Amino acid sequence: MKAARSGTKDGLERTKIAVMRKVSFLQRKDQLGNEDDAGYLDVAVSEVKHPPPQLSPMPEGLTSHQVVRRHILGSIIQSERSYLESLRRILQEYHRPLMEADPRILSPRKIRPIFYRIREITQCHSMFQIALASRVAEWDSTEKIGDLFVASFSKSMVLDVYSDYVNNFTNAMALIKKACMSKPAFLEFLKKKQASSVDRITLYGLMVKPIQRFPQFILLLQDMLKNTPKGHVDRLPLQLALTELEVLAEKLNEQKRVADQIAETQQLARSVSDRLLSKQLNSEQGSLVLCETLIETVYGERGQVLKSKERKVFLFDDVLICANINVKGPPDISSLVPVGPKYTIKWSAPLQQVQVVEVGQEGSQSKDTLFQQSGAKRPSGTFTSGRAILGPPRLYQELQELQHDLSVVEEVTLLVGTLEGTYQNLNTTVAQDWCLALQRLIRIKEEQIQSANKCRLRLQVPGRPDKSGRPVSFMVVFNTPNPLSKISWVNRLHLAKIALREENSPGWLCGEDEGKTTAPFWYPLLACHMSVFATKSTERKVILLLLEHSPTEHDSSNSLIS
Structure with missing residues (x-):
């Protein structure tokens, strides 16, 4: 042209x-066979013209802080050298032989997405190593390195390259796994490369290093900052560098989390036998709000734990899904690349029919609702007339029993005080000791209830109607990893149910998102509304809108009410 x-x-x-x-x-x-460079320019870096950074021998008369800072600088040099060598190994030992193999092991169309952005990341760190070598050469006179990290890793190009790599990482591992299963020659190629390497590291072990790189930098610079005295010329640059790297690492971690969740949703959709639910999961309309591995616990009649098992729980904007986790895979493949879990749906329920039940709230549930578990045993929290509350809810029942006993013992204490005679082990002092002992037991029981509520998520989930057509529900109990996780689940469930209300459909409009078909989940949700009338002096009618939104998301001032 x-x-x-x-x-x-x-x-x-x-x-x-x-x-x-x-x-x-x-x-x-x-x-x-050329990759999409998106403005990237491949520049060959000669180690003859640009030798790796080398720290000179330690001079005499250094302070303790200066000695420690030199050791940390040596760790930075060694860490970066090892990282850059790993990147080059990916290109020289895996990418190039696969592209040049004759006959072909994999087609270039399958090779490119596996090694996407590796060359660009290598180029970024090659440039950083040149700058690092220059700074190390003059270290004894400047003792400054924070500004070098700011200049090297605050560029938008670095964020873009790493973002592309992180977003593609889950897909790259899936492609490697698929190629291992469908192409025996590729599996044999990976085995030979691992066997011939000195450290026996796999391709996955090399490719995961870019994801771990910035957390490693942050740890090293934190140590450097701790050993940098106040007033030192490098202290402010180090603080700025840590801020830049922490923001960058947080963005990459969030992108990795979202990419993993999308991959898990796709894996879940492939295991769904219900066509309607599968179509719903594969559509772009439904969005994943939260997913996490939780421990499901089943209790016996005396409140003892009968069994517990890991479940993957998916909260979508209109459905809650609990899935079994199967991590088994071919041993020869799983030793080279993480196979990843497979999911089979245990149960799914419309979100509007899912209720969060805290310990002690069982009495507020409808007595007409029949609780049963899909299996022979009843789950925790189930109750029917004439039976005791089981599992952790039994704590609340035991608390009520202790409170009842305390009131009876207090009455007995008053009656004992009216006795005319003297009797062994039947006096006011003994009765008061009974009261104190019961009060201690009540405090312990209250602490147990509080502890049970912190990490225990109890959900009332609808099941299939019984033979007579009555609604059937069952209670499931999940243990969350920490109290904050439980709070997040309760809040997200609550907000997701509010989002399904008619007044929040089709959703709120935002100026910056105009033209997009799907309104983001985290925009303000209308919880309720009421009319407020002003005085006769003004003709305006004020409508008060009560808004709820997640405190961690965008502020409501960004929304446009139409």
């Missing part, structure tokens, strides 16, 4: 016609 422009007008027209007809000699860039 460029030659046609510089030539005759007839030549340009012929080239345009050839492009429209897709003539074979006009191949696209990706057909030639």
Whole structure:
């Protein structure tokens, strides 16, 4: 095309016609085996002209802080050298042999997404190593390195390259796993490469290092900052560098979490036998609000734990799904790359029919509701007339029994005080000791109830109606990893149910998102509304809107009410 422009007008027209007809000699860039560089320029870095950073021998007369800072600088040099060597190993020992293999082990179309952005990351750190070598050479006179990290890793290009790599990492591992299962030659290639390497590290072990790189930098710079005295020329640059790297690492971690959740949702959708639910999971309309591995616990009649098992719980904007986790895979493949879990749905329920039940709230449930578990045993928290409350809710029942006994003992104490005679083990002092003992037991029981509520998520979930058509529900108990996780689940369930109300459909509008079909979940949700009338002096009618939104998300001032 460029030659046609510089030539005759007839030549340009012929080239345009050839492009429209897709003539074979006009191949696209990706057909030639080149990666999409997106503005990236591959520059060869010669170690002869730019040798790796080398710290000079330690001079005499250094303070303790200066000695420690030199040791930390040496750790930074060694860590970066090892990291850059790992990146080059990926390109030289895996990417290049796969691209040049004859006969082909994998097609270039499958190789490119596996090693996506590795070259760009290598180039970024090659440039950083050159700058680091220059700074190390003058360390004894400057003792400054924080500004180098700011200059090297605050660029938008670094964030873009690493973001692309992190977002693609789950997909790359899935492609490697699939290729191992479908291409025996590729599996054998990976085994041979691992066996021939000195450290026996796998391809996965090399490719996970870019995800771990910035947390390693943060730890090293934190140590450097701790040993940098106040007033030192490097203290403020180190603080700025830590801020930049922490923000960058947080963004990458969030992107990795979202990418993993999308992959898990796709894996879940493949295991669904219900066509309607599978279509719902594969559609872009439904969004994943939260997913986490929780421990489901089943209790016996005396409140003892009968069994506990890990479940993956998915909270979508309109459905709650509990899935079994199966992490088994072929041993020869799982030793090279994480196989990842497979999910089979245990139960799913419309979100509007799911209720959070705290310990002690069982009495507020409808007595007409029949509770049963899909199995032979009743779950924790189930109750029917004439039976005791089971599992952790039994704590609340035991508390009520202790409170009843305390009131009776207090009455007995008063009656004992009216006795005319003296009797062994029947006096006011003994009765008061009974009261104190019961009060101690009540405090212990209250602490147990409080502890049970902190990490225990109890959900009342609808089941299939019984033979008579009555609604049937069952109680499930999940143990969350920590109290904050339980709070997050309760809040997200509450907000997701509010979002399903008619007044919140189709959703709120935001100026910056105009033109998008799906309103983000975290915009303010209308909880309720009421009319407020002003005085007669004004003709305005004020409508008070009570808004609820997640405290960690966007502020309601960003929304546009129409």
